[in-house]
Amino acid sequence: MPSSKKNSSRRKGKKAAAISGASNNNNGVEHDAVLERAIALAAAEKRTLDKAAAEEKAKESVAGSKCKHGYDPSPIEARFCNNFMAKFMDAINSARKRHDNEHSLALAFDSIFGKPCPKGAKEIATIERAASFCLSIGTQNLLDGDYDCARQNASMGCFFLEIVPTVMLGTKANIDWPKIMELNYADLRTLISFYRKRTHHCSCLDKMYKEVKSMKKMGICYNPECGLSNRKAERSTMLHCTQCRCANYCSRECQAADWPRHRDGCVETAECTERVKKIVKIAT
Numbered sequence: 001m002p003s004s005k006k007n008s009s010r011r012k013g014k015k016a017a018a019i020s021g022a023s024n025n026n027n028g029v030e031h032d033a034v035l036e037r038a039i040a041l042a043a044a045e046k047r048t049l050d051k052a053a054a055e056e057k058a059k060e061s062v063a064g065s066k067c068k069h070g071y072d073p074s075p076i077e078a079r080f081c082n083n084f085m086a087k088f089m090d091a092i093n094s095a096r097k098r099h100d101n102e103h104s105l106a107l108a109f110d111s112i113f114g115k116p117c118p119k120g121a122k123e124i125a126t127i128e129r130a131a132s133f134c135l136s137i138g139t140q141n142l143l144d145g146d147y148d149c150a151r152q153n154a155s156m157g158c159f160f161l162e163i164v165p166t167v168m169l170g171t172k173a174n175i176d177w178p179k180i181m182e183l184n185y186a187d188l189r190t191l192i193s194f195y196r197k198r199t200h201h202c203s204c205l206d207k208m209y210k211e212v213k214s215m216k217k218m219g220i221c222y223n224p225e226c227g228l229s230n231r232k233a234e235r236s237t238m239l240h241c242t243q244c245r246c247a248n249y250c251s252r253e254c255q256a257a258d259w260p261r262h263r264d265g266c267v268e269t270a271e272c273t274e275r276v277k278k279i280v281k282i283a284t
């Protein structure tokens with residue numbers, strides 16, 4: 001296009017004049033040369049820095065996508081675990097149509113393993129791997145900002161982690177149902193702490209943890225009639241039932257109000273805890 005050509009040639013002319021004008025003054029030439037060198041150096045340095053930053057970012061994303069957050073099965077184990085989890089999820093979904101979350105987990109487990117469940121090394125490995133699987137997926141959920149899925153996977157992972165010492169090994173008296181249920185509604189701080197403590201092999205959640213570290217951990221009052229919004233209370237101020245150590249309350253009033261309901265379960269839980277403590281003591 002003729003008009004643009006004209007413009008560019010005019011610009012070139014101006015530039016040439018500026019350079020020749022500067023060359024009339026020796027100081028000016030030196031000054032310009034120093035300035036130009038500095039600009040060139042700064043530009044080169046920026047290019048190097050940009051390149052390094054881009055490389056670092058690429059490395060990070062490769063490491064991030066490669067990290068399995070502690071779940072590292074062989075291909076055969078992975079296939080087996082995927083099948084088990086698919087079966088377990090089907091069982092949970094059909095149980096959920098008729099029962100609450102707590103019962104659904106237990107029923108799904110019973111429907112796969114039968115009652116009493118087998119306690120061989122193979123079954124224990126299956127459950128441990130399933131726990132590791134849930135923790136890995138849940139950690140990734142957190143990193144992706146999918147907090148509801150992270151809560152569900154935490155609850156399910158916690159259930160598998162509780163099953164092994166209680167039902168299978170008999171080294172722990174009771175499944176910690178309050179904790180399993182609480183994770184379904186957990187605040188971000190509780191959730192991130194839960195995953196971070198259990199995926200010892202990776203540091204993927206360190207940055208997130210730093211951001212929420214100063215937040216208060218919240219617990220859920222065990223009294224179903226608790227008047228607090230969503231029954232949530234600051235965990236460090238909650239009271240624990242000293243007999244069973246499984247029920248947490250926001251206040252003395254809630255503990256007293258819930259006692260008629262909790263009493264039977266509390267005695268049973270406490271007795272079972274004592275029994276297992278004795279067995280473990282003899283065994284060790």
Ligand SMILES: [Zn+2]
Nearest residue numbers: 067069202204
């Ligand atoms: Zn990781």
Ligand SMILES: [Zn+2]
Nearest residue numbers: 221226250254
């Ligand atoms: Zn309460």
Ligand SMILES: [Zn+2]
Nearest residue numbers: 241244247266
């Ligand atoms: Zn109790």
